[in-house]
Amino acid sequence: xxxxxxxxxxxxxxxxxxxxxxxxxxxxxxxxxxxxxxxxxxxxxxxxxxxxxxxxxxxxxxxxxxxxxxxxxxxxxxxxxxxxxxxxxxxxxxxxxxxxxxxxxxxxxxxxxxxxxxxxxxxxxxxxxxxxxxxxxxxxxxxxxxxxxxxxxxxxxxxxxxxxxxxxxxxxxxxxxxxxxxxxxxxxxxxxxxxxxxxxxxxxxxxxxxxxxxxxxxxxxxxxxxxxxxxxxxxxxxxxxxxxxxxxxxx
Amino acid sequence: xxxxxxxxxxxxxxxxxxxxxxxxxxxxxxxxxxxxxxxxxxxxxxxxxxxxxxxxxxxxxxxxxxxxxxxxxxxxxxxxxxxxxxxxxxxxxxxxxxxxxxxxxxxxxxxxxxxxxxxxxxxxxxxxxxxxxxxxxxxxxxxxxxxxxxxxxxxxxxxxxxxxxxxxxxxxxxxxxxxxxxxxxxxxxxxxxxxxxxxxxxxxxxxxxxxxxxxxxxxxxxxxxxxxxxxxxxxxxxxxxxxxxxxxxxxxxxxxxxxxxxxxxxxxxxxxxxxxxxxxxxxxxxxxxxxxxxxxxxxxxxxxxxxxxxxxxxxxxxxxxxxxxxxxxxxxxxxxxxxxxxxxxxxxxxxxxxxxxxxxxxxxxxxxxx
Numbered sequence: 347x348x349x350x351x352x353x354x355x356x357x358x359x360x361x362x363x364x365x366x367x368x369x370x371x372x373x374x375x376x377x378x379x380x381x382x383x384x385x386x387x388x389x390x391x392x393x394x395x396x397x398x399x400x401x402x403x404x405x406x407x408x409x410x411x412x413x414x415x416x417x418x419x420x421x422x423x424x425x426x427x428x429x430x431x432x433x434x435x436x437x438x439x440x441x442x443x444x445x446x447x448x449x450x451x452x453x454x455x456x457x458x459x460x461x462x463x464x465x466x467x468x469x470x471x472x473x474x475x476x477x478x479x480x481x482x483x484x485x486x487x488x489x490x491x492x493x494x495x496x497x498x499x500x501x502x503x504x505x506x507x508x509x510x511x512x513x514x515x516x517x518x519x520x521x522x523x524x525x526x527x528x529x530x531x532x533x534x535x536x537x538x539x540x541x542x543x544x545x546x547x548x549x550x551x552x553x554x555x556x557x558x559x560x561x562x563x564x565x566x567x568x569x570x571x572x573x574x575x576x577x578x579x580x581x582x583x584x585x586x587x588x589x590x591x592x593x594x595x596x597x
Numbered sequence: 598x599x600x601x602x603x604x605x606x607x608x609x610x611x612x613x614x615x616x617x618x619x620x621x622x623x624x625x626x627x628x629x630x631x632x633x634x635x636x637x638x639x640x641x642x643x644x645x646x647x648x649x650x651x652x653x654x655x656x657x658x659x660x661x662x663x664x665x666x667x668x669x670x671x672x673x674x675x676x677x678x679x680x681x682x683x684x685x686x687x688x689x690x691x692x693x694x695x696x697x698x699x700x701x702x703x704x705x706x707x708x709x710x711x712x713x714x715x716x717x718x719x720x721x722x723x724x725x726x727x728x729x730x731x732x733x734x735x736x737x738x739x740x741x742x743x744x745x746x747x748x749x750x751x752x753x754x755x756x757x758x759x760x761x762x763x764x765x766x767x768x769x770x771x772x773x774x775x776x777x778x779x780x781x782x783x784x785x786x787x788x789x790x791x792x793x794x795x796x797x798x799x800x801x802x803x804x805x806x807x808x809x810x811x812x813x814x815x816x817x818x819x820x821x822x823x824x825x826x827x828x829x830x831x832x833x834x835x836x837x838x839x840x841x842x843x844x845x846x847x848x849x850x851x852x853x854x855x856x857x858x859x860x861x862x863x864x865x866x867x868x869x870x871x872x873x874x875x876x877x878x879x880x881x882x883x884x885x886x887x888x889x890x891x892x893x894x895x896x897x898x899x900x901x902x903x904x905x906x907x908x909x910x911x912x913x914x915x916x917x918x919x920x921x922x923x924x925x926x927x928x929x930x931x932x933x934x935x936x937x938x939x940x941x942x943x944x945x946x947x948x949x950x951x952x953x954x955x956x957x958x959x960x961x962x963x964x965x966x967x
Contacts, residue, residue: 429804429805433805435614437613450606450809450811451603504808
């Protein structure tokens with residue numbers, strides 16, 4: 347298996363509105379792939395299809411070597427997912443949250459114990475293992491949520507705007523964790539609104555109105571579109587789509 | 598593929614949620630106790646102020662003395678003295694009297710001759726407990742009077758007749774307990790699951806669970822089982838409270854009642870899941886569970902208002918109310934000692950409802966994803 351994600355002509359329509367319009371791309375194993383786009387451009391719909399939450403209208407997609415639509419159960423076991431909204435339980439302790447997701451992904455008690463301790467050590471949370479997650483600062487929560495999404499060592503991890511509302515220092519640390527995961531061979535599929543973060547990605551794609559408007563390494567894109575930063579490119583691509591964004595809504 | 602480990606992890610989480618929310622748990626555990634006691638006392642007519650009317654066709658010394666004794670008792674309050682039994686009817690109808698004591702004509706004469714005298718106590722007592730109590734008080738007063746007459750030879754018999762035709766909705770604790778259990782089970786099962794599941798939906802954790810290898814039915818089962826356990830504890834508490842505080846009789850098989858209660862709980866749980874699946878916020882789920890399960894189960898189940906007294910079309914509606922069937926079963930077991938051979942058809946209705954709601958719930962739950 348050379349590619350972690352292969353998508354061909356993937357399309358999703360809601361009534362007459364086409365949220366995702368025949369997108370095609372691949373993501374290599376161990377790659378950090380930035381999936382960018384304005385609100386309503388179709389990012390979330392695409393992610394929901396790739397994670398098996400949403401059926402496509404047409405097209406094909408393979409994740410971790412399995413067909414997302416015919417082999418959904420195999421795919422689910424191979425992927426990790428961190429949603430836009432905080433996915434841990436505030437009324438459970440740090441250890442209990444880890445045990446929950448470890449258990450759901452089929453780890454045995456020994457593995458859970460081992461990985462919990464390793465994770466707490468990495469995160470510097472060893473003293474807070476039995477604290478309720480609700481009592482942790484937001485930055486810690488997000489880092490913990492990311493680690494928990496990796497607890498079963500998935501082939502691909504989907505991060506949907508993982509750094510929303512997080513301070514710049516924590517964001518930097520968060521990206522260090524992403525690199526570490528990629529270095530361990532995990533493919534990272536990440537959406538973000540922060541263009542400085544997009545610069546950290548191996549490759550990015552920018553969705554505009556349900557299509558992929560641009561794709562490549564940050565350096566390639568800047569050269570191709572003759573812009574200084576991805577931010578400029580993003581604004582240039584997203585702007586003509588402004589009216590469609592308003593009309594389109596739920597992407 | 599079945600993943601027992603995944604289910605176990607999920608259920609442990611659910612149990613932790615329940616145990617950690619101490620306030621809610623306390624309320625849920627004390628609820629059956631509080632409800633049985635409150636409803637039980639509220640629905641009992643107060644035996645301290647029994648309003649009594651006398652039917653005295655031929656007032657004499659004896660009837661006068663007896664009337665005075667009743668008037669002097671703190672338990673009774675004399676509302677009227679009328680000459681004929683027919684004249685007490687309007688008093689009952691207006692709700693002005695609870696009981697009427699009917700004297701035989703020439704009571705003093707009979708007593709002095711030593712011939713047996715009969716007194717008739719007519720009660721507007723659809724509640725047998727209260728009726729028995731009132732009868733005991735009345736007997737005590739009459740026994741006192743007899744002793745003072747020191748005519749031990751003369752037998753004065755009091756015959757108690759109860760009338761159910763007045764105030765039929767004033768049901769006894771006995772009749773009420775089965776309905777109360779249904780109400781508590783609805784609350785714990787339908788309302789709590791609906792809230793818990795819609796909370797996951799609202800917070801976005803459900804999405805993460807759905808991306809995981811857990812199947813929708815596993816998520817539903819994991820949500821539902823801990824509440825089933827809680828419901829079981831509630832049934833036992835309610836029964837114990839009813840027995841300890843009100844001496845509600847228990848004539849049938851406890852095992853059968855528990856099975857029926859769990860069956861009813863599962864129907865309610867499935868309804869709760871269904872409500873959570875079709876609503877998008879906790880608030881909507883709560884209101885939906887209240888309006889969709891609590892209210893109909895309370896009002897259209899025969900718990901408070903007898904089904905026979907409802908308009909025809911509403912009687913038809915009660916067919917789809919799970920509590921209606923459960924109450925028939927639990928009243929049958931508790932009060933009549935009925936066995937499965939009498940109640941299997943009601944049980945089957947509940948099983949069919951469970952299957953139907955469960956199917957709808959799992960389906961609407963899964964279709965939410967598209």
